[in-house]
Amino acid sequence: MIRFKGVTLNRGDSEVLRDITLSIPSGSVTAIVGRSGAGKTTLLGAINGLIPLSSGALAVTGIGPLDHGGAWREHRRRIATVFQDHALIDRLSAMDNVLLGLADARHPLSPLPWPLPMRRRAAEALIEVGLLHHAATRTSYLSGGERQRVGIARALVRQPRLLLGDEPFSSLDPALVHHLGVSLRHAAVHYGVTVVLVLHQIETALALADRVIGLAAGHVVFDGPAAKFDSSARSLVFEVPARQETSCSSNFCTRW
Numbered sequence: 249m250i251r252f253k254g255v256t257l258n259r260g261d262s263e264v265l266r267d268i269t270l271s272i273p274s275g276s277v278t279a280i281v282g283r284s285g286a287g288k289t290t291l292l293g294a295i296n297g298l299i300p301l302s303s304g305a306l307a308v309t310g311i312g313p314l315d316h317g318g319a320w321r322e323h324r325r326r327i328a329t330v331f332q333d334h335a336l337i338d339r340l341s342a343m344d345n346v347l348l349g350l351a352d353a354r355h356p357l358s359p360l361p362w363p364l365p366m367r368r369r370a371a372e373a374l375i376e377v378g379l380l381h382h383a384a385t386r387t388s389y390l391s392g393g394e395r396q397r398v399g400i401a402r403a404l405v406r407q408p409r410l411l412l413g414d415e416p417f418s419s420l421d422p423a424l425v426h427h428l429g430v431s432l433r434h435a436a437v438h439y440g441v442t443v444v445l446v447l448h449q450i451e452t453a454l455a456l457a458d459r460v461i462g463l464a465a466g467h468v469v470f471d472g473p474a475a476k477f478d479s480s481a482r483s484l485v486f487e488v489p490a491r492q493e494t495s496c497s498s499n500f501c502t503r504w
């Protein structure tokens with residue numbers, strides 16, 4: 249379980265997340281949805297510690313409050329993240345990119361070949377995403393969707409307690425989204441992995457997730473089971489607010 253208590257987060261001069269209090273249960277698949285700029289990526293960044301909180305607190309079951317370096321290190325050790333831009337090393341093969349998911353298990357500058365058990369784990373992760381036949385291919389030669397799947401395999405190989413994904417399926421066709429969604433659900437149900445995904449397509453979110461967190465302008469406007477995400481939740485999360493009347497001084501308006 250991850251608990252947010254009164255979390256506020258500023259980026260630059262703007263308050264991007266406002267007074268967020270919620271819990272994400274272990275062994276569940278949670279989708280974060282909302283319009284562009286609502287704060288979805290920022291919420292993920294708060295969970296993995298890439299973006300520091302401005303106020304409020306985070307706590308994780310089995311670790312406690314994330315209020316000191318040791319707690320954050322332990323939390324990060326349990327996380328794998330699938331990034332929006334894949335974050336692959338182009339000149340390396342798919343297999344070597346997946347092995348990088350295990351880099352904290354051995355010295356980063358080790359000149360030795362990767363041990364066989366690690367190579368086996370990486371091969372299994374490539375099988376999971378249907379890319380074993382491209383194990384030796386440089387990732388710069390792969391398609392966008394294939395690169396995305398290498399990024400997912402690199403996260404899976406870590407066998408994380410918490411798997412975070414920022415639009416992890418955006419370049420994939422519906423059949424692959426379904427296949428990988430089933431894999432993630434299996435990891436959640438059978439291994440207790442907590443999966444948190446930012447998803448733009450609400451239909452994908454409702455098909456994959458147990459639970460939906462809907463953000464609008466940095467506020468949580470929906471937090472509940474996917475089955476309860478009805479038309480009023482949809483309007484709260486996705487409707488463009490009615491245009492606000494702006495008042496401006498005549499000087500200012502004249503200048504424009």
Ligand SMILES: Nc1ncnc2c1ncn2[C@@H]1O[C@H](COP(=O)(O)OP(=O)(O)OP(=O)(O)O)[C@@H](O)[C@H]1O
Nearest residue numbers: 259260261264282283284285286287288289290291
């Ligand atoms: N580095 C930054 N400095 C200042 N403001 C930022 C920064 N990154 C993002 N923001 C602002 O924070 C707000 C939320 O951004 P965030 O990336 O979390 O939104 P999002 O919901 O993930 O959007 P999208 O769906 O477009 O990816 C946006 O208004 C954005 O302009």
